[in-house]
Amino acid sequence: MHRRRCAAARHHRHSESEMETTDSEPETMRCISCQEDYDAGDAGTCKECYEEANETEEELKREIDDLKAKVAFLRFWSPPDSPLHAPRFLPPSFSDVVLVASGDSSSSDHHAVPIPAHKAVLVSRSPVFRAMLENEMEESRSGTIKISDASYEALRAFISYLYTAEACLDEQMACDLLILAEKYQVKHLKTFCERFLVSKLNWDNSIMSYAFAQQHNAKHMLEAALSMITDNMDKLTKREEYLELKTKDPRLVVEIYEAYLSKQVNTAAHKDSSLKT
Amino acid sequence: MHRRRCAAARHHRHSESEMETTDSEPETMRCISCQEDYDAGDAGTCKECYEEANETEEELKREIDDLKAKVAFLRFWSPPDSPLHAPRFLPPSFSDVVLVASGDSSSSDHHAVPIPAHKAVLVSRSPVFRAMLENEMEESRSGTIKISDASYEALRAFISYLYTAEACLDEQMACDLLILAEKYQVKHLKTFCERFLVSKLNWDNSIMSYAFAQQHNAKHMLEAALSMITDNMDKLTKREEYLELKTKDPRLVVEIYEAYLSKQVNTAAHKDSSLKT
Structure with a gap:
């Protein structure tokens, strides 16, 4: 990606100090980053700006590490030995509600398997689940939420996303999850799927x-x-x-x-x- | 913070294009970032490295925005109109356990007020709570966890952190929370408190x-x-x-x-x- 402009610069002796090079060849300067010489047309930044930019980059990287640690802390059950796309679905402890994919009689044998979840998580991620569960509707009383027009696999990935903010997407799954995200108003997931689909x-x-x-x-x-x-x-x-x-x-x-x-x-x-x- | 090295550069006419400046004064170059001229001793990077660094910075910023959105999504009940340090504590919906600060008979009237929480959240954040609640110990049966040697305020901040990964610290609170974090093995909170205390x-x-x-x-x-x-x-x-x-x-x-x-x-x-x- 980074083309070298000054092939001649490669012939400079490496033991030469920067100042020596500069004194003998005032018309070119050496780039601190790629270590090649450059002339006025290729001038980038002065040393101070370079150092400042470097500091900024380090700060941004530290912020990213902190945020990643925060995400890992806030995420539920995502043990490294069982990735999200593993066939085995880990039921969370102390669940107080189950979700069932209904209306998908086609592809999967699993479609009637209930997926355990927590009302607290559902209401915190989706205003639709909030209205459903906090207003003592049928779903709240029975402890079962039927999700129509979704496959077991899509529903499982959907619930998993509510707990982890992660999903393994292919184009079909991205479409399925976008539909669920739109229906249950999970904006974060919708954006995630939309970005994936735009990239494809x-x-x-x-x-x-x-x-x-x-x-x-x-x-x-x-x-x-x-x-x-x-x-x-x-x-x-x-x-x-x-x-x-x-x-x-x-x-x-x-x-x-x-x-x-x-x-x-x-x-x-x-x-x-x-x-x- | 950013000292300008070449005061003389300020006298250059701003309408002069970069190439004109370069042609007439081959021994100095203009920094793209601070727009000042610099000479060989202050050389930073070439244009390509500058542009690459800029792209990297933009990418890192986008990653930070994505991670922040993820944190906001995974966080529980942190409505903007009731900051975490507000006196009113928002009890989460559908709680299945309460925590009580015991052994703090000194400072607060609140110390006997139970704080509602969710077993699923507690076990996901702390291996100590996990052992306590999954092994059907007294706390799991009664639905009440007594936390000794903690004030109501510290316990409230502790529970709040388990849901939000946020806390308002002063030195006392940082010490109180570090003790709880160590006791219940909440590493993320411990690191957070430790960093704060080191900064003080x-x-x-x-x-x-x-x-x-x-x-x-x-x-x-x-x-x-x-x-x-x-x-x-x-x-x-x-x-x-x-x-x-x-x-x-x-x-x-x-x-x-x-x-x-x-x-x-x-x-x-x-x-x-x-x-x-």
Whole structure:
């Protein structure tokens, strides 16, 4: 990543002190960091600014270590020998509620297995669980919360995230968890999934991602997908997903065209003002 | 903090571009960060290293923001309108255990007030609570844990820390919490208190701090206090705390002298090797 500009500098004798080099060659200076010589065009910072920046970096690293220790302290049951994606789910001690994935009769044999949890943790992480459990609704009395339209695996990962702020994501799991996060208003998890999905965004999945983001109110993902689509408008109408979307939800297609138009207008205005200056 | 080395640089016209300055004055360069000129003796880094360092700093800051959000997510009940040191203690919902400060009949009227908590949180933060509650001891059956030799205020701050990883410290509170942290093996809190107490260390409190650290197995604080004491040995024997310690726990006094002797030997050896080179 770091290209060396002054190949000639490699020929300097290493035993030469900095001052000697400087005295004989006043037109170049030696970089403290990469140890190569540089000239005025490549000048970065003076020594003091370099040292200050170094101190700042050390401070930031210390802060990161402190915060990591805090996260480890606040996290529940995440023993190093049983990673979160391990098939064995560790039930927490003293649980006072169970969650059951209902409505997932397809993929998994586990779907009826109840997942133990703590009301205190659920209400502290989700305003929806708070309303459900603190207002003595059915779920609070029975001690069982049914989660519809979720697989056992997704629900397990969801509960695990509420305790640990960690999840092993692939694209399917990120979608499943984003849906649960949106439904139970767990903002931190939603952001986590959205970031992951944005990082996986490409032209092939952009139309699906756009529709998904729209449906589940994922603004950041929506913007990213829309931007990718409007950058490739010439190829848009040939795609199968486009035809599907036009049939299923034409409003979403209209919004793509509106975004494209607005982008064109902006680009034109920008070019116009560039020409004038 | 940042002294400017090149006062003359201030006289440069600001409208001058970097390249113009460079062409006319090849022997100095302009620092991108502080915008002052510098010469070879003050050379810091080249432009690429400066840009890399900048990127690194941005990345570290993003990581800090992410970790802070994680901490906020994992923390329990710390609403912004009721800071931790507020007199009103917010009892957590769905608690299944209470803690009572016993043996503190002195300062507070509150000492018999039970503090509600969750077994799941206590066992996740402290191996001592884990052994107590998971092994069906008296405390687990009765749902009441008596904490001896602690004030209500200290116990409240202790429990609050287990939920939030935060505490408002003064020197007294830091000592009280360190004792509880040591007793219940809450390492994170112990480190937190120890750091605070080390930051407050001075010659006047060094002997007391040394004895306290020794008693409660606070190694980092012990070292810091011992180092301060052995740096001021000429004043040591005149201090009242010294005479007290000599009567009460002469072994600790012996350890001071041993540390002093070892320091002298090390210093002599260092001087010796410096002379030889």
